[in-house]
Amino acid sequence: MLSMKRATLEKNPGDVSSMFDDVxxxxxxxxxxxxxxxxxxxxxxxxxxxxxxxxxxxxxxxxGTGTSSAEYAKAGAEVVALDFSAGMIEEGRRRYPHLNFVQGDAMDLPFEDNTFDAVTISYGLRNVNDPHKALAEMYRVVKPGGRLVVAEFSQPQNAAFNQLYRFFSDQIMPLMAKFSSDPPAYDYLVESIRKWPAQREFAQWVAAAGWRGVEYKNMSGGIVALHRAWK
Ligand SMILES: C[S@@+](CC[C@H](N)C(=O)[O-])C[C@H]1O[C@@H](n2cnc3c(N)ncnc32)[C@H](O)[C@@H]1O
Structure with missing residues (x-):
C-alpha cells in the first residue's frame, strides 16, 4: 500500500502503529x-x-509478527507477545496460532508488578515514543532477580566499517526499499537507526531505569547491540 503515512522521528504512537499495520x-x-x-x-x-x-x-x-517470541516458546517458556499494532498481531496469529499475543502499549503494560522471569524487546524500543518509560515499565513487571535483554540497532565501532555501513544505509538501503511495498517505512527505519544512541549511552539509559549489571555485546561489528541487565 503506497498510500501509507510514514511515522516521523516524533514517533507519534498512532503513526508508528499504522505504519507497522501496513508493512x-x-x-x-x-x-x-x-x-x-x-x-x-x-x-x-x-x-x-x-x-x-x-x-x-x-x-x-x-x-510484532511473533518471530522472536516463537523461538522462546520453542524452548518451553510461557511467552506473552505484546505489540500495539493490530496488523502485526493479526499476521503473527496467522503464523503462530499457538502463541499468546496481547495488544498493548510498552509504556503502560497491562501486567502486575513482578510477573515475569525475563522481559525482552527486539528492534522495538527504538520505535517506542518514550523508551525511558518503557524501560521503567519492563523493570516493574519483572520479578526481582529477573532479566532484561534488548536487541537494537547500534553503531559499528570501527571507523572504517562505520563509514561503509553509513554508505550502505544512506545509499543502498533506500534503493532496496524502493522495491518494497512501503518505501517511506524504510526511510523511517534508516532515520530512526541514525538517531538511536550508541552502545554506551544506551547502557546508561538502561541503568537509569533501575536495572543492575548492565552489559552489552556487539553483533556484526556493532550494527546491532545486545544489552543485558538484571532487576
Ligand atoms: C521493527 S518491529 C520489531 C518486531 C519484532 N520484535 C521483531 O523482532 O521482528 C517494531 C514493533 O514495535 C511495535 N511498537 C512500537 N511502539 C510500541 C509500543 N509503544 N507498544 C507496543 N508495541 C510498539 C510496532 O508495532 C512494531 O511491531
Whole structure:
C-alpha cells in the first residue's frame, strides 16, 4: 500500500502503529533482505542471551509478527507477545496460532508488578515514543532477580566499517526499499537507526531505569547491540 503515512522521528504512537499495520505482511521478508540474512544470527544470539527455560514466563515486547517470541516458546517458556499494532498481531496469529499475543502499549503494560522471569524487546524500543518509560515499565513487571535483554540497532565501532555501513544505509538501503511495498517505512527505519544512541549511552539509559549489571555485546561489528541487565 503506497498510500501509507510514514511515522516521523516524533514517533507519534498512532503513526508508528499504522505504519507497522501496513508493512505487517512483508515485514519478516524485508528484514531478511535488508540485513542480507544476518537477522537470523542476531535472533539466535538473542535467544541464547535470554536463555528461556521450560515453565519460565517471558514477556516479548513490541513482538510484532511473533518471530522472536516463537523461538522462546520453542524452548518451553510461557511467552506473552505484546505489540500495539493490530496488523502485526493479526499476521503473527496467522503464523503462530499457538502463541499468546496481547495488544498493548510498552509504556503502560497491562501486567502486575513482578510477573515475569525475563522481559525482552527486539528492534522495538527504538520505535517506542518514550523508551525511558518503557524501560521503567519492563523493570516493574519483572520479578526481582529477573532479566532484561534488548536487541537494537547500534553503531559499528570501527571507523572504517562505520563509514561503509553509513554508505550502505544512506545509499543502498533506500534503493532496496524502493522495491518494497512501503518505501517511506524504510526511510523511517534508516532515520530512526541514525538517531538511536550508541552502545554506551544506551547502557546508561538502561541503568537509569533501575536495572543492575548492565552489559552489552556487539553483533556484526556493532550494527546491532545486545544489552543485558538484571532487576
Ligand atoms: C521493527 S518491529 C520489531 C518486531 C519484532 N520484535 C521483531 O523482532 O521482528 C517494531 C514493533 O514495535 C511495535 N511498537 C512500537 N511502539 C510500541 C509500543 N509503544 N507498544 C507496543 N508495541 C510498539 C510496532 O508495532 C512494531 O511491531
Amino acid at each position: 505487517a505482511a512483508k515485514y519478516d521478508l524485508m528484514n531478511t533482505v535488508l540485513t542480507g540474512g544476518q537477522v537470523y544470527g542476531w535472533r539466535r544470539t538473542t535467544t541464547v542471551a535470554i536463555d528461556p527455560k521450560p515453565g519460565e514466563k517471558i514477556l516479548d515486547l513490541a513482538a
